Each structure stands twice: as structure tokens, then as C-alpha cells.
Amino acid sequence: MISFATDYLVGCTPEILKRLEETNMEVQTAYGYDSYAAQAAEKIKKAADCPDAQIWFVSGGTECNQLVIGTHLKSYQGVVAAKTGHVAVHEAGAIEYTGHKVMELEGRDGKLVPEDLAEFLRVYLADGNITHMVQPGMVYISQPTELGTLYSKAELTAIYETCRKYGLPLYIDGARLGYALGSKDNDISLAELCRLCDIFYIGGTKCGALIGEALVFTHGNMPSAFFTLMKQRGVIVAKGRVLSLQFDVLFTDGLYEKLGRHAMDMAYLLVDGLKAKGYRMYLDSPTNQQFVVIENSKMEELRAKNVDFSFIERFDDAHTVIRFCTCWATQESDVEELLSLL
Amino acid sequence: MISFATDYLVGCTPEILKRLEETNMEVQTAYGYDSYAAQAAEKIKKAADCPDAQIWFVSGGTECNQLVIGTHLKSYQGVVAAKTGHVAVHEAGAIEYTGHKVMELEGRDGKLVPEDLAEFLRVYLADGNITHMVQPGMVYISQPTELGTLYSKAELTAIYETCRKYGLPLYIDGARLGYALGSKDNDISLAELCRLCDIFYIGGTKCGALIGEALVFTHGNMPSAFFTLMKQRGVIVAKGRVLSLQFDVLFTDGLYEKLGRHAMDMAYLLVDGLKAKGYRMYLDSPTNQQFVVIENSKMEELRAKNVDFSFIERFDDAHTVIRFCTCWATQESDVEELLSLL
Amino acid sequence: MISFATDYLVGCTPEILKRLEETNMEVQTAYGYDSYAAQAAEKIKKAADCPDAQIWFVSGGTECNQLVIGTHLKSYQGVVAAKTGHVAVHEAGAIEYTGHKVMELEGRDGKLVPEDLAEFLRVYLADGNITHMVQPGMVYISQPTELGTLYSKAELTAIYETCRKYGLPLYIDGARLGYALGSKDNDISLAELCRLCDIFYIGGTKCGALIGEALVFTHGNMPSAFFTLMKQRGVIVAKGRVLSLQFDVLFTDGLYEKLGRHAMDMAYLLVDGLKAKGYRMYLDSPTNQQFVVIENSKMEELRAKNVDFSFIERFDDAHTVIRFCTCWATQESDVEELLSLL
Amino acid sequence: MISFATDYLVGCTPEILKRLEETNMEVQTAYGYDSYAAQAAEKIKKAADCPDAQIWFVSGGTECNQLVIGTHLKSYQGVVAAKTGHVAVHEAGAIEYTGHKVMELEGRDGKLVPEDLAEFLRVYLADGNITHMVQPGMVYISQPTELGTLYSKAELTAIYETCRKYGLPLYIDGARLGYALGSKDNDISLAELCRLCDIFYIGGTKCGALIGEALVFTHGNMPSAFFTLMKQRGVIVAKGRVLSLQFDVLFTDGLYEKLGRHAMDMAYLLVDGLKAKGYRMYLDSPTNQQFVVIENSKMEELRAKNVDFSFIERFDDAHTVIRFCTCWATQESDVEELLSLL
Numbered sequence A, B, C, D: 001m002i003s004f005a006t007d008y009l010v011g012c013t014p015e016i017l018k019r020l021e022e023t024n025m026e027v028q029t030a031y032g033y034d035s036y037a038a039q040a041a042e043k044i045k046k047a048a049d050c051p052d053a054q055i056w057f058v059s060g061g062t063e064c065n066q067l068v069i070g071t072h073l074k075s076y077q078g079v080v081a082a083k084t085g086h087v088a089v090h091e092a093g094a095i096e097y098t099g100h101k102v103m104e105l106e107g108r109d110g111k112l113v114p115e116d117l118a119e120f121l122r123v124y125l126a127d128g129n130i131t132h133m134v135q136p137g138m139v140y141i142s143q144p145t146e147l148g149t150l151y152s153k154a155e156l157t158a159i160y161e162t163c164r165k166y167g168l169p170l171y172i173d174g175a176r177l178g179y180a181l182g183s184k185d186n187d188i189s190l191a192e193l194c195r196l197c198d199i200f201y202i203g204g205t206k207c208g209a210l211i212g213e214a215l216v217f218t219h220g221n222m223p224s225a226f227f228t229l230m231k232q233r234g235v236i237v238a239k240g241r242v243l244s245l246q247f248d249v250l251f252t253d254g255l256y257e258k259l260g261r262h263a264m265d266m267a268y269l270l271v272d273g274l275k276a277k278g279y280r281m282y283l284d285s286p287t288n289q290q291f292v293v294i295e296n297s298k299m300e301e302l303r304a305k306n307v308d309f310s311f312i313e314r315f316d317d318a319h320t321v322i323r324f325c326t327c328w329a330t331q332e333s334d335v336e337e338l339l340s341l342l
Helices: A014-022 A035-047 A061-072 A114-125 A153-165 A177-181 A190-195 A226-232 A241-250 A255-276 A296-304 A332-341 B014-022 B035-047 B061-072 B114-125 B153-165 B177-181 B190-195 B226-232 B241-250 B255-276 B296-304 B332-341 C014-023 C035-047 C061-072 C114-125 C153-165 C177-181 C190-195 C226-232 C241-250 C255-276 C296-304 C332-341 D014-022 D035-047 D061-072 D114-125 D153-165 D177-181 D190-195 D226-232 D241-250 D255-276 D296-304 D332-341
Strands: A054-058 A077-082 A102-105 A135-142 A170-174 A199-203 A213-217 A289-295 A310-314 A319-325 B054-058 B077-082 B102-105 B135-142 B170-174 B199-203 B213-217 B289-295 B310-314 B319-325 C054-058 C077-082 C102-105 C135-142 C170-174 C199-203 C213-217 C289-295 C310-314 C319-325 D054-058 D077-082 D102-105 D135-142 D170-174 D199-203 D213-217 D289-295 D310-314 D319-325
Touching (some): A014 D014, A054 A226, A054 A241, A061 A199, A241 A255, B014 B241, B061 B135, B102 B114, B153 B170, B241 B255, C014 C241, C054 C226, C061 C226, C077 C114, C114 C153, C135 C153, C177 C199, C296 C319, D014 D241, D061 D135, D077 D114, D114 D135, D241 D255, D255 D332, D289 D296, D296 D319
Parallel strands (some): B077 B135
Antiparallel strands (some): C289 C319
């Protein structure tokens, strides 16, 4: 059984290794100017129906968030995010390291509430002391969120309208985008996502790649001198082909979405099994992260059986919230084995 | 009538100008090594009964906060503060500019709640993902707070105990410290303050000086190479005498506390008058900032009469919170004139 | 005798203290929006024949350099300066603290050589690896330089032409500008200086003020949201009147240039005396800093007589370069006394 | 024929791909805590005879330099490097981005001259204004250098002695370390290197890996909370196994040194051929980068023949310095083909 603790504990979809081998001895221009970068970018632009997109491949999500936010904001601007957003909690201050405040809103189930965002901006920008304050310069959301939830098209549209009203770029962290695209509850296609934000990244590391994320500027809004900005931040990888080739593979024949759908099929199997066994879900997660409220004694029992899950938080004196993740690599037999142990 | 909008709208206590004149043609070593710096430091150490204190004079409060927090924290640490703290709201991201997160707690009436701080740290530091998170490296409070409230000795003691338990230095922003020391409700002497924190600054600009704050490290904990750290941040003033001489004057014959007490006498006069006239106080402020909930129509009337106050925030559809400040320079006749206009 | 060690060891021109007293109890808007700021700006604009200028008053030179360079450069840009420039040597890395490289050119007598600058930019920008390199984003010079030398109008014109050719703003550090304007060797008026650069500051601290420098954007090129940028960097002084009033005084009735001329008269008296006594000048300084190559034994003799000068550098085994500075406050009797001791 | 332009234009040594495949479906702890990280670290410690070493695997050289320098220096410190050092020239200001000055010394053939370093530090630290200046906090060298040259054991020993005398850690950039170890002219073993510096990295990307460098702290001097410091800088890779596994392979059965030796054999073949054909070497490079002074017309001829080299710099009106690189992947037939085209 593979681990259900999270979705980046095994290697990559085998097609990637195959192509790495096939292309290994090719001479390719370094620093992101290889032919696979161009090719993968074309495939992503096509899949996203976004001919104006500008695309770079980077090594990881925190790095990508830091790069995008740090290079887009003016020095006195901050980024608005949900309190549970990855940039707010789990990047060890990577955004503040670039000099910017994460302006945290309460959120609901991991999502920014469109009305709350609109109201926050209206009130904040009307403050008489605004010139003494951090000024909002961008809005950050994750799709799916850190809690596995999804923005609906209506919600995303409302958020983007607020962003446009105030001239704030909307940036979407798609670390697990494949699992959004593979969810039955998702009503936002890749092309729609592209039209409803300014910048986003397509997660590779958590969705079938070895390493890498595809950063997409949706309408010619890549900062000028972006290569040098990346170089200065240590983001440029000499053999960029290692990153780009993976996205070339993932965006060939719809593999990226296929992997996401497969993981979701496994998640449905798991959640049905959990419910059948009387487990209580912490929230109705529409994606590959499934949060369960479990008795502490039961949790210890699972640990004793070597069932590999993530501890999320204490629920009450007697219960804990734990997380099971499926991924592109999860097999039906893995889920069955897990259920048999629960 | 002088303005009641805030406490830094007139010049300085006349004794300062007199001494500036008397000493004008003296040759004094530059960059903070003048004889007045040494002399003022001695006087402050005596007034605070803190022989080990290390003291520097800087130009302003935001600069001072930025300097202290930025030079004390390790790069991955943040500073814990109340949501209403100056560093959290009104410094345009000066702390984040140095690379650090302001970790905001809800607070009550502008103060960190000792129990909440203890609970926050207990839970936060127990998080299984702590190495992926900003780590608390300092606690920041203001005395008096931005809302004019005061920590009691019991509260400050509890907060400091929590800080020591977790090895976090406690830093007190004393921009308006004179008005705390002058308040009847205050039960913390300067010497006690000194023993109950690691670093604080004595506000000059808002308490009778032209420009300048006295930064005090209470027990030999000034960072090494602090001069160079200040120089690098643009904080060092060539003619440091301009700052130090003012504190030399303020700490001669108890002038600093006298000015604070006078301002508080004026505040009591004002608040008694306000209450007598039926005005509703927003909170029971024990210091020189008095917050009044006023009908919007009444507020407009005051404006029309050229009464100078600060807008704080909308209270409800029909009311607004406004602020009146007394200061070291407020005269009884000013208060009477103000009351007659209300 | 006052010290000849440097030009910021005594207080300020008495007219300033007088006005501080006269205006002390006036209510003035805080944070740089006082009426003296507006008034001083008008006077400077008139003196500089520069109606489009935008002016702010800040506390010190290093802070000002850091502010200007840090807010003008894009993150991947550096500032070109002479190796001896203040930003390159004596600001403890204040520029690097803002994230930017000081790109040092050799220079001659403390000045950037116009031809060298042009050649440096031509070659550097033609480098095939330019996108992997820091890119020049500004040129910094000092007038007078740190060695007391002056750019001629021809030199400044040539440098500014190169800057314009490459789209680089030219920034002039005028910490001692008064002594340039007061020098017989100077052929650049304040108005011409204004037309031959993009940004400069008029030194107050070293030229007769207590504290403060006037930062001038010559043609509407002040960064947007500049107040907030300053606030974020801790540069904003609550009682801005303390800074602005001094420039209001200095730019009334040509006082600033008068003080500079007086210091230069004293410098000429000194240098004539030195030469008459057979002292060897290190370079022909046209301003108030006079560098002398002195025998080490003689230097010790001066020290024993309490003559106060600056050590600059070892010249050879037997000689040292020392500096005498005159200033706005130097009296003829001071110079005579000094000469009598030499 | 593969390209001779540089040494990171093809993929990786096939053993790596093989192991990636074999281990692909293994569940491994994320974020650098995988079993291969531990295993590779052990192998490196053994190869370097350095049992106290602490090792992390990172994605690239610029990132690694930025991480090491930025986390080791105090904010007012700078790093001393040769003018030609990678950190000084080709990282787009990555070091300054972290707030630190690169203190550039002239150097000779790309190397810091031990006597010059000692003299620089002696004079600089004796400067009377040192508290107003950036203070040296680390020394950076590359082995081999950016010009392909090597420090001898005597030189490295002298440099390290100077570093220890002044308490400065010595950091060695080993981006191409494999080619140093493989050179006949090298007299410093990996174990000796380890004893003669405080921190170094073993280059993977340019020496046979797909992506990754091994950062080695030689004697327990890894900064505390280093994981969080890396996380904050975006350096942590979720699937750290991708980096560590490569070093596990490279340090199995001496593969790393074998690859270096092979590249050097190819370099010797090339340089002998070049000399035999009468080409003039720009300097006697003992490693895999070979610099040739070539007539411009000849250079154009080579271009026309699709010979792939690097332009380095203009030599004089008629000549250019170009570079040929061999690498772990270069075949004898590639060199022969190249020579036949020259």
C-alpha cells in the first residue's frame, strides 16, 4: 500500500521517466530556453485556450508564490489571502522575506468569501490613514484550497470582478490543480480559470511530476526582465529541460487531467468506504484531500497498524482531525487495503 | 486654542529650545557620541533605576520599531502583536520591509490579553508543521496602547512571564509613555517597566520633544555592532546632539513625568466636561487620548466650528468615533474653550 | 577655536534657532504637510529655477541615499558610483541593505570620469550575459565629492548626456552642496545643477542646519506613493516642521549660499596659510575639505597641541594624509589660531 | 557531435535515470528527509573523510550561494570575492538581493591572491571608519574558478589561514568540482578540501546530474533552524529524493570522480589538438574549460560550420576569446570531430 499521508511521496508518472531517458543525450539550450519549454508552453496555451499566455517552469510552489508576489507588488503593497492560505501559514514567512505583508482575511472552509473580500477592500481603502498603511496589491487564492475545497465558477467570477474593480491582479496557487480539474464538483475548466485570473501556476510536484510547476501569466502581464528577476532570486535552473519536459509530457494527450481524474476516482472510493464504515468527515471535500474526525483511540490503533495519514489538528479532547490523500499513483488495491485496516 | 487632533502638532517644551541655544556653538562629537548622549543616558538609567541599560537616541517611532524588531529577530522569526498595534497597522509595512511577519492576535481594547498570548504560543509551538512556519521571536506591546489603554502591572507581569517561558524578548513601544506615567490609573513605574521587559523606547516626539525617541535595552542585550546596524539602516544622525540634548532636558528635574502629568490633568478636565455634557465615551481611556462616540450631525457641527479632532472610525450609521488628545502643551483655557464649543 | 575635524560638530546657524522659537507653539500639520514644508519648497524651487521640482525633507544623508536609490531601482538594477563614493564606502552597506549592488568605477580624485562612465556602460550593456547580471539603473555622484573636488559644468553635462543616452537617472548627493556653491572654482549654479540631473539633495546637516536634507526631484519624477514608501522605510518624521523650517530659513535671503561662501573664505585663508608655511596639499581641493600630506612626527605634535583634524589615510612610511574642514561657523580667529599652531 | 559551449547542455549520467526508475514508486518522506538523503550524505562524508559534515541538497548554484551567504552573514557584513567570482558577476545581484555587499578584490586568473586577501583584510579592518563600513563576514572562492583555474593546496591553505586569523568562514563554490578532482594539476583531494574550508558545495548540475548541488557544512557549522531558513527562501523541494538520489548515485563506486576524470581526458585531447593546430590558449586552464584566443574571421568560420562554443570577450580589434568545454558526456569522437572542424 502506498502512503495516504500526502500526494508527493512517490516519484512521477512513468511517461516522464521514459521521456527523460529518450531525450537524455540531446543538446538543449540551458536556463529555460530549451525546445521542450517552448513545446510545453504551446501545449499549455492550447489546453488553456490562452494564446497570450507567458509561461515559465520553476522548481516548487513556495518559490513560485514568492517569485510572483515579490516581483508583482510595489514595496508598500501586500497580498490579500485567506488565513489558511499556504502563503499565510506554511511558507515560513517566504512572502514577508520579500518585504510584503500577507493581509489575512478570515475565510470559510479555506476559501476567501467573495463578499468579505469586497467589503474588506471597500472599508480598508476608505481608511483615512491609508497612506500610513500597507496597501493591497494582489489577491491570492488556492484552487483547490489547502483544505481541499473548490471555488465555484460563480465565486471565482465574483472575486475576479472585485479584483478588477480595484485594479488588483488575482493570483491562483494551483499546487493541486490537477485534482480540481479531476473533481466532479469542479465547474471551472482550465480555460475558464485562465480567463478568471491574471496569474496562476499549474502544480506539477503534487500532480504527477518529479519536480516543477508551470507558472502562467494569462495576458501578457509577465514582468519585464523576468528572466533576470528569476535569476536574482535563485529560481533559474541551469538544465531547465528537466522541468519543461515533464510538462511537455503532462500536457500531451490530456495526461494531466487524466491523472487528476484517476486520483479523484480513488478519493471517491475512499470517501464512500469511510462513510460506509461510519467515519465522520470534517468537511465535504470535493478533491483528493479527505479530512476525517476520528476518535483518538482509533487514531492510535491506525498508527499501530502502520496506516499512513496526516495529523491535521486536535478537534476536541477525544477526537482529532486527520487527512487521507489520494494521488495520481493511488491504486484501487491501495484504497481497499486502507479501508480494510480502518 | 491649540488643536486636540493629536499630540505632535506643536513644537517642544521651551526648556529644550533654551538648551539648544545655550549649547549651539559647542563642539560635540558626531554620530551619537556627544557628551549629552552620555549625560542623558545616565539620567535615564537613574530615573529607571536600571544601571545596566544601554541607550541610543533615534529620530522616530516607526524607525525605532523597525530597527529593534529587524535587528533582534532571526530571519525566519516574526513578532507577535495585537491586531491594533502600531507595527501591525500604521507603519506601512515597515516590519515586513525588514523581512518579518507581524503575527497578529485579536487583543482587547488595544491590549494583548495575557492568557490569549500564552495560549497562542502554547498551541502554535506545538504545531507539527512548525518548521514550515514563521516562528515567534519577540512580543511587541505599546504602553499606553494605540487606543489609550494601559497594561496593569499584573498584566505586564503575566505577559513578561510568558515571554520568558518561551525565551521571547518583550519590546514595549512607549511613543506616549509620558502619558502613561502621568496617569492616575497607571501602576507601573518607569523602574518597574524596565524590569518587566527587555527593550522599550521612551517617546520624545509625542511627549514634549521636537524630534527623537530614547531606545533602551534594559539588561545588556543591545545587539553587537549596533552602531553599524543603525548606520546601515540610515538611522544614525550626524548631529546626534540634537536628539540626546532633548532627553537630557526631559530627564532633568523630572520634567518628562511633569509634562505627562500636566497632559493628564488636562485630559481629566476634558473628560469630566465631556461626560457632564452627556457625551458617550467609546472606552474608558486612562490616558491622553479620549475617544468619543458622537452623532454624525454633531460631528459636522464641530467641524463647522473649527474644532480640531481626529476621525477614528464609523461607529454605526448615525455615529462616529472621534478622538480628542491633550498633550504637554494643552492649557486649561484650551480645554475650556473646547468644552464651550462642544 | 572650533574643531577643524569636520563640518558637523557644532549646532546650527542662529537664524534657525530663532525661528524654531518664534514658531514653537504654532499648530502645524504633521508628517511633512506643515506650512513650512510648502514654503521652503517654494523658495528652493525659486532659487533653483525649477518650478516642476518635488521636494521632501529627510533627516540624514545615508537615509536619503538609501531612500532614493532603493525606491528608484528595479530589484535587479544597481547604481553606478565612484569607488570613493559615500554609498560605496561609508554607509555600512545601506544600499545593499535595500537589495541593490553599488557598481563601482575607479574614478579620479573622487569623481566619475565621464569617458570612463560612457565606456563602462557601452561595454557592460553589450555583454552577452547581461540577463544574468545586475543591470545599471542609476548613476550616483557627489557634488562636492567625498574628496572635496568639484565636477565642472562640462563634466556634469557629459555625464548627464551619457545617463540620458542609456535612460539612467542621475542622482547627485549634495551633502556639502553649500560649499560647492560657495567655491570660486564652481561653475555650476543651483539652477544648472537642477537641469543637469534627475534627483539631488541639498545638504542641511553639514551646511548650517541642525538636522535635515532637502530631497529634490527635478522634473516630476518623484515615485508614486512616495509618502508611503518613506513611511515604510521609517523616514517620515512626525514633526516634519523641524526639518522644513530649517530649509525655510536657509533659503530666505540667500542664507544657504552665504554660509557656503563664508566657509570657503575661511578655507582659502587656511589653505593660503598652510601653503605659506610649506605644507603640501594632497590634492587641490576647491571646497571646504582640505587634505594635507603631513609628516607623522608633525601630526603627533599637532595632536599634542589639541589641534582637531581628521585622519584620512597613511601616505607612506613617514607621512599621513589629514584633513582640515572649515564650515559655515568657522571664524577668522579660529583659522588664525589654527595656523599659529601649525 | 555534442556542443562544446558549456557543460550543462545534455541530460545526466545514465546510472541516475536507472535509479530514478528503480525507486520511482517507493514512498519516501518529503522535504529532504528521504532515505536517499541520509544515504548520500553518508557516502559523501565517507568520500570526504568528514564525519561531522552536515549536508543538504539544493536545486542550483546561484540559489546555493545566496542561501549560504545570506544565512551566514550578519546584516552589516559582506562577502569577499574575486571580481570574476560567480557571485560578483553572473548572479544578477542574488547576493545583494539578500542585503549583502560583494566586496570585490582584483584577483589573478580568476583566483583570489592569498597575499592580496591578507593585505586587504589587514588594511580594511584597521580603517578608522570601520563602524561606518560594510564588514567582511565571509570569503568566497570557486574551485575550479570561473576561468577554469585551480587553487593549489598551498594557496588554499594560505587563504584559509587568513580566514581563520580573522574569524571569517571560507566558502567554496564547487559548481564544477568534479573537473577539479579529475584534473592532473589538482593537488587537493576532497578530504583536504573539506579540511581547508568551512562550507562548500559539490556541483551536480555541471558534473553529471540532472539537477542539484550538495551543500556541505564541514564541521557542525550549519546554521540553527536551517530547514526553516531554506523553506523561507523557497529552496526546499517537496520531493527532495529527486536531488538526493542523484548524489547517492554519483557517490557510489567513485562515479563522481570518474566522470570528472573522463571530462579531463577529453579536455587534454582537445587542448593538445588545439595547440597542435597552432591555436593560442588565453590561459593555461587545468580543467574542462579551455579558453582560446581566436581571430575574428576564424571565429565566424567556425560559426558557419555550426561549431558550438561560448563567446567570452573581445580580446582586441582582430581577436576574440572563446571557450570550449568538455564534460562528463563528451566522447572521443566528439573531440575528434571538433578538431577536424577547427
